[in-house]
Amino acid sequence: MKVYYHLPGLFEFYEFYKVFLALFREHREFFYDWCEIGSIYGAPADCLWGGGRVGFGDADPGEAAALMKEYDVSARLTFSNSLLEERHLSDGKCNDLCALFEKTGNAENGVILCSDLLLAYLREKYPGFYFVSSTTKVLKDFTEFEKECCRAEFRYVVPDFRLNKEFSKLKGLSEGQKKKVEFLCNECCWFDCYDRKNCYENVSRKSLGEPCEEHLCVSPDAARGYRFSDAMKNPGFIGVDDIQNVYVPLGFSHFKIEGRSLGSAILLEFLLYYMTKPEHQLRVREEIYLDSTLDLF
Numbered sequence: 001m002k003v004y005y006h007l008p009g010l011f012e013f014y015e016f017y018k019v020f021l022a023l024f025r026e027h028r029e030f031f032y033d034w035c036e037i038g039s040i041y042g043a044p045a046d047c048l049w050g051g052g053r054v055g056f057g058d059a060d061p062g063e064a065a066a067l068m069k070e071y072d073v074s075a076r077l078t079f080s081n082s083l084l085e086e087r088h089l090s091d092g093k094c095n096d097l098c099a100l101f102e103k104t105g106n107a108e109n110g111v112i113l114c115s116d117l118l119l120a121y122l123r124e125k126y127p128g129f130y131f132v133s134s135t136t137k138v139l140k141d142f143t144e145f146e147k148e149c150c151r152a153e154f155r156y157v158v159p160d161f162r163l164n165k166e167f168s169k170l171k172g173l174s175e176g177q178k179k180k181v182e183f184l185c186n187e188c189c190w191f192d193c194y195d196r197k198n199c200y201e202n203v204s205r206k207s208l209g210e211p212c213e214e215h216l217c218v219s220p221d222a223a224r225g226y227r228f229s230d231a232m233k234n235p236g237f238i239g240v241d242d243i244q245n246v247y248v249p250l251g252f253s254h255f256k257i258e259g260r261s262l263g264s265a266i267l268l269e270f271l272l273y274y275m276t277k278p279e280h281q282l283r284v285r286e287e288i289y290l291d292s293t294l295d296l297f
Contacts, residue, residue, distance in 0.1 A: 001248050004038030005274060006182060008259040009267060010075055011042045011057025014064050016264040016288075020271065021071045023287055030280035034244070040068065041076035041112060042260055048091045050207045051080035051114060051136055051200060057260075061100055069105030077101060078260070080134035082114040083204040089121045102128040110155070114200075119153060133157040135184050135256075136200040142169050149177040156180050158256055160196070161187040161236040171250060182254040183247070185238040186270060188231040226262055228269055240274060 009016065017040060024031060043050040044057045068075040077097055081088075101109045112132040113119055119131060133154045139145040140160035148157045161184045163170075173181070189196065202214075221230070231237055238247070243255060257270050268288055272281045 001034075001251075001253050003035045003243055003248065004254050005035060006039045006041060006076070006254065006256040007037060007267075007271070008040075008257060008262075009042050009057070009264075010040045010068075010077075011044045011059040011061070011064055012260050013042075013264050013267055014057075014059030014067065016267060018067060019288060020268075021067070021073070023284065025071065027280075027284075030277060030284055031275050032277060035275055037073055038254060039074035039076045039110065041078050043078040044093075044097070047079075047094060047097075048088055048207060048209075049079035049081050049084065049094045049113075049118065051078070051082060051134070051204045061097055065100055065104045068107065068109075072105060072107045074107045074109055075101055075104065076110040076112055076132065078112045078134075079118060080112050080114040080136045080200075081118075081204045081207050082136060082200060083208060084115045084118050086117065088208070089118065095125075098122065098126045098129070102126045112158075123153065130155040132182070135160060138196050138200070139163070142166055146173065146177070149173065149180050154180065156182040156254060158182045158184055160184075161189070161234075164236040164238055167246070167250070170252075175251060178251040179253070181252055182256050183238055183252065184236075184256045184258060185243075185274070186228065186231045186258055187234060187236055188226045188228075189234075226259075226266070228266065228273075 024037070042057050044059070044061065065075065079094065098111075108130055109128075110130040110132055111122055112134050113122070114134045114136045122129060122131070131154050133148050133151070133156070135158040137148070138160050139148055139157075140162050142163060145157070145159045145163060148154065157180050159181065164183055170181075232239065238255065247255075257274060259267050259270060268285065272284060276284050
């Protein structure tokens with residue numbers, strides 16, 4: 001069974017992917033033969049429908065679409081704002097993005113979303129997309145998550161990372177449901193966080209331009225910021241060995257890597273860990289670091 005990684009930074013790390021995708025194609029032997037790039041997701045800065053993380057992607061949408069077309073990679077628009085109202089659906093920038101990405105190249109493109117209002121609108125106006133139920137719904141109740149997997153509108157469903165190790169329940173999903181599940185692998189959020197939904201809603205308000213106080217993370221380690229080494233200690237972390245020896249045998253094949261708001265140097269570490277054979281990691285790191293067009297820090 002192939003494993004499909006869904007990678008962050010469609011607009012945020014465009015320059016990085018120009019180099020990495022060429023390397024991935026030209027030196028496929030550097031990377032595990034059991035994995036593929038399922039999609040690259042993201043949203044431009046100041047995107048009204050954006051959510052999850054405050055967007056800062058500054059790549060030209062046309063260039064981002066052309067890059068995905070060149071490498072036959074599925075592009076996903078991250079439109080996971082949870083507070084949208086009818087009046088927001090006419091936003092010109094977001095509709096222009098949909099018109100651009102709906103039918104670009106051979107790979108089918110998708111939209112990650114939280115709002116059922118937006119889902120209904122996009123299904124009618126842009127039927128060429130597939131749809132992904134966002135982790136910003138914070139589906140940490142397994143019964144609710146299972147119901148979401150039964151919704152025909154969604155091709156994939158990203159559960160809250162705290163369901164990642166509920167193996168006794170995950171085993172009981174049907175084959176069709178398992179094909180829909182897309183696990184968030186490298187979340188660094190406090191496993192016992194009780195305020196995750198409020199955190200996402202705060203981002204949604206900022207995307208809408210509404211005045212709001214800065215959300216204060218309740219994690220006892222919030223001051224440390226994101227560290228991959230900390231994420232690896234999270235009870236919900238899914239590593240390469242877990243994917244190969246636990247999840248794939250259970251019938252799961254889709255895994256999401258977070259990191260849109262992080263630097264491209266950290267993104268590279270994710271791709272080295274999850275996709276690159278250990279004996280070639282130094283070579284891939286050198287090829288990326290020594291490319292004079294990239295500012296990795």
